[in-house]
Amino acid sequence: MxxxxxxxxxxxxxxxxxxxxxxxxxxxxxxxxxxxxxxxxxxxxxxxxxxxxxxxxxxxxxxxxxxxxxxxxxxxxxxxxxxxxxxxxxxxxxxxxxxxxxxxxxxxxxxxxxxxxxxxxxxxxRIDALTGLWNRGYLNDQLAMEISHLQRSDLALSLAMVDIDLFKPVNDTHGHPFGDRIIQGVAGALNRLSRDTDVVCRYGGEEFAIILRDTSSYGASVIAERMRAEIETLSFRLGRECIAVTVSIGVAGGDRFVETAELTGDALLQAADKALYEAKNQGRNRVVTG
Incomplete structure (x- = not known):
């Protein structure tokens, strides 16, 4: 210019x-x-x-x-x-x-x-080596940018936290290489089911975070439920055994914050994480909106 x-x-x-x-x-x-x-x-x-x-x-x-x-x-x-x-x-x-x-x-x-x-x-x-998704550092930076956009516009923003249910027993029983296969399979499903505007990241371990641009908390819960149902159909073969997996998902939307000034990347993460904890508390393999 x-x-x-x-x-x-x-x-x-x-x-x-x-x-x-x-x-x-x-x-x-x-x-x-x-x-x-x-x-x-x-x-x-x-x-x-x-x-x-x-x-x-x-x-x-x-x-x-x-x-x-x-x-x-x-x-x-x-x-x-x-x-x-x-x-x-x-x-x-x-x-x-x-x-x-x-x-x-x-x-x-x-x-x-x-x-x-x-x-x-x-x-x-900023790319996670195991899954090829964006990593946590990229998530933090992108969230800060999206919050900045949100404060200058009327667009919506939501965040989904996804956790593989009962992953530790599977990992302990069948070994870390098989656990890595499950993480990669779930990551691939999340990436495949996400929209072009979504940002799918590996948050750490068996946990993922998805930034859903221009999406209300209700819209995010609908998308999250579609992802949960699709992942429930996955199975991973180990010898003659097939291991099925499920995920719990916590969703938080910027539209649920009363004051715009209270909406920060950390606040959205905490709200989604709290909803994820509630999903696990309610029996896992479900979506909860915080």
Whole structure:
């Protein structure tokens, strides 16, 4: 994102083939466009009408959704203090005006390449090795982002906690490799039965968590019941023996919180976990909404 410029070769040569370029006239438009499109890179001019580039960069870095997006400043000054301030705010590079288009392209390519490697490493670090699902760290980060979205919109949000019933006796009797097979099978079923918008994570051990976007607590309970019923039909063969499994599910929805300010990721987790505990208390293999 960058303001218009009169640099001669900017027009036809930009953006390079394969790049989608979004333009914003001022900070307000730029902030909204960034939130709407979540670009891979931001080109930010320090000199803009109204809010200056430094202030806008600070707003980017205060938004959990926008923090990972790299920022390259376009500046007409060579002042060291200005550059230091830009780096302190989270910029990864700067280009002085009037700039050379070839140099700008090279810096943009380098920034995008670095971001791609960073994204690959980040993704790998957030995937559970046994199941291929997202891990608990990703769940915590994603929940924080979803709560932030919720506070700015009228969308719903729910969370389901899923636990394999009586898993420890099966694990102790038949061994950990067989227990891992069960965890993988349940994980696969949850992933298969979830929607594209859902976020399925392994919470730890034999427990899973599912973020259900734009879903009320009632809608989440319907989805959870479908998952519970499907998993009840699974069986895992060990020699001549077939082992059946069931799950208990606790559901919590943001619509059940009286005050929006009380809705946090931890509060939603605690509510879902409490509902899960109640499902086990009531005899397991059931869904309880907290």
């Amino acid at each position: 960058t303001p218009r410029t009169s640099t001669g070769s900017w027009g036809r040569a930009w953006p390079p083939r394969g790049w989608l370029y979004l333009h914003a006239q001022d900070a307000t438009e730029g902030l909204q466009a960034t939130r709407d499109h979540l670009p891979d890179l931001i080109l930010l001019d320090l000199d803009m009408p109204g809010t200056d580039g430094m202030t806008l960069c600070r707003q980017f870095k205060e938004d959990p959704d926008l923090v990972p997006i790299p920022v390259i400043f376009l500046t007409g000054t060579l002042d060291v203090a200005t550059k230091v301030q830009a780096f302190d705010l989270g910029a990864i590079d700067y280009v002085t005006k009037p700039f050379d288009t070839i140099e700008l392209k090279a810096r943009v390519r380098a920034a995008l390449r670095t971001k791609r490697y960073h994204d690959l490493l980040t993704t790998k670090a």
